[in-house]
Amino acid sequence: MEAYLDRLRDQGLKLTGQRRSILEILLAEDRYMTAKELMDRMQEQYPHISYDTIYRNLRVLHNEHIIEESMFQDGSSRFRIRCYDPHHHHFICTRCGATIPIEACPMELPVSVPEGFHVSSHRFEIFGECAHCSTVTK
Amino acid sequence: MEAYLDRLRDQGLKLTGQRRSILEILLAEDRYMTAKELMDRMQEQYPHISYDTIYRNLRVLHNEHIIEESMFQDGSSRFRIRCYDPHHHHFICTRCGATIPIEACPMELPVSVPEGFHVSSHRFEIFGECAHCSTVTK
DNA sequence: CTCTATTTCGTAATGATTTCGATTTATCAG
DNA sequence: CTGATAAATCGAAATCATTACGAAATAGAG
Missing domain, CATH: 3.30.1490.190 (Ferric-uptake regulator, C-terminal dimerisarion domain)
Known part of the structure; x- marks a missing residue:
């Protein structure tokens, strides 16, 4: 977790509570989640959070190679913590x-x-x- | 082409001009196309065609195993004539x-x-x- | 030619994602 | 600690692909 936060800091990105929470959830779940699943979980802590925040941060984390995105066959985009580096x-x-x-x-x-x-x-x-x-x- | 039409007829489906055209386009293009690409092509012949017709017929053709659908990584559904049967x-x-x-x-x-x-x-x-x-x- | 189930059209609804202006906040220099 | 500022958030509206629906049109059977 700290390693991820450092990587964000190094890019001049801010460590907001929302950003930390998204990371925490993805780390804890360790599976592909939809944006909506994340939204639902985030609303427990941030009742007024907007989708803008969810999607923007997913993009940021993706740009930093911290998460992976996969388009499922049913058309849903899903996100997960990028796993241990060796290609698989x-x-x-x-x-x-x-x-x-x-x-x-x-x-x-x-x-x-x-x-x-x-x-x-x-x-x-x-x-x-x-x-x-x-x-x-x- | 005739083989496809027969297959549709056998299912009690009607051979409308729109349905034939969709098949003709997919056969001629022989590649993955988006619903919108098909829509644009269809409008040349049927200026008043609706998306309902496109999507409904794609579903029909898919149910009859005449076309394949693939979800691309960018989130676009694409359709093509199903190719020669051996799995590949x-x-x-x-x-x-x-x-x-x-x-x-x-x-x-x-x-x-x-x-x-x-x-x-x-x-x-x-x-x-x-x-x-x-x-x-x- | 007539009848009827199927198909089409036009348009409205849905759902996921993106965008935007106004406001708030994390970070950093002093 | 404090103020400045770029980055991030919120709330709401916009966009885009896809689905749905009622009324009108039509392919195909008899």
């Missing part, structure tokens, strides 16, 4: 957003890049229901 | 939506599914700029 992919629970690392990376496969194609990124995710969610009734 | 993934051009098949599938890798996790789908995409777009100035 995830199993993702479509119900609660929980993630479990996958050690393997598909770029290890023999993939021949088409002539002239300029690769910038890749995405590999396995979706389903985690052990907890699949035992709970829908 | 894509290189995707982030500028024009062009797709190039990848033969390999990451599920061939030794991936150990976590205890209790119920896999429903997976996603693997390599993003970048296609040969054509990377030569054109931004």
